[in-house]
Amino acid sequence: MKKLLGGCAYMHSMTGYGKGVSKRDGKTITIEIKTVNHRFLDCNFKLPRNFLFVEDKLKKAVSKAISRGHVDLYLTYEQSSTDEGAYTVDLELANNYLAAVKKLTDGTGLENDVTVSTLLRVGDIVTRQEAVEDEDLLCEMTLEAVNLALENLKSMREKEGQSQKVDFVKKLDSIKDCLEHIKEFAPKVVEDYRANLNARIAEVVEPSLIDKQRLATEVALYADHCAIDEEITRLSTHIANMRSLLEANEPVGRKMDFLVQEFNRETNTIGSKANDMRITNEVLAIKNEIEKMREQAANVE
Known part of the structure; x- marks a missing residue:
């Protein structure tokens, strides 16, 4: 992307904005890129924690398309599928908690008013396991979105x-x-x-x-x-x-x-x-x- 085809003059401004979106299987990745003037190439990426694994690939894509300027890149991820992970119950921990409550009741004579709702409020008895993401798919979608964003950015800068x-x-x-x-x-x-x-x-x-x-x-x-x-x-x-x-x-x-x-x-x-x-x-x-x-x-x- 650094050179135009057909011998046309390059002459790009360093100021611009580009947006790219990739959608698959109920997942949506949106990348927005904003650039301003800077003496050298200076990149600042804002990524969700679960997308840190694609940061190096994003840097390579940006440095291939842009030679200098300050670059702000924002990635947002949305998921509309119902696969949001499963819940697990630690029965051993729950029984230990109930045993402790019974011992406390027997020792103090107070009424035992523990319910299921009480157990749900105890940390680690019921936990949610995140759905396992397909990193290869996310990486492919991310590169698709960033390339679209860079093309739109290039058009504006040109x-x-x-x-x-x-x-x-x-x-x-x-x-x-x-x-x-x-x-x-x-x-x-x-x-x-x-x-x-x-x-x-x-x-x-x-x-x-x-x-x-x-x-x-x-x-x-x-x-x-x-x-x-x-x-x-x-x-x-x-x-x-x-x-x-x-x-x-x-x-x-x-x-x-x-x-x-x-x-x-x-x-x-x-x-x-x-x-x-x-x-x-x-x-x-x-x-x-x-x-x-x-x-x-x-x-x-």
Whole structure:
């Protein structure tokens, strides 16, 4: 169940609910599964005591279908058949009790008012023996119910995952647009710096006295300091990689978590190196989209 057939994109949300029911011979097993986001696979099973023997099989079924997320699984068992076990009577214990009552009556002179109802209230004289369950049948029914629950859960998680995918694409498009603006503004940063520097120097120094070589060196140093070509290239690569993950046919949540961190790293570097308000505004817009992606990626399996 971890991969879809036909090459379709996987992209599952970690939030979902699924229910499965198995009915046979007057017995009903119902399994409900609820999942929420979690960094790893974390399972919490609520089983009746007489179903503990199938816990390992349930864990294997869940881990085969789900790669990460917090999983709450609830199993309820109902039995409508008349085979509810037999009652046994401990006659030896009953006679010992009656002998003790007679001895007490003879010794105290009190009236013996012991009845059958009195004996029924004495523990262990009449006991109920639980019907012997067919564990093979219960195990088979449990696996049938859990597989149905997982299929329904998968359907819900896949549906929400596709909605997340659409949202991711919009955010990546927005980041790409901002990056295009940054590419346009980046060369102007050095040009503006050169023009402003020339203007400030001209205010205090005669044009004929300006050391053009030193001025060129100063501009070159500034250009090197605020160069963001590498960061732009890496961020463009991250966008392409994220789009590839959206089309992958396997769980990609952890990879998305890591890639979002790289988005943030490159964007921060661009913001710190490019001393320009126009680029800063684009960086802020990108960081806003990255934060939204981070929240979304935290809920992708």
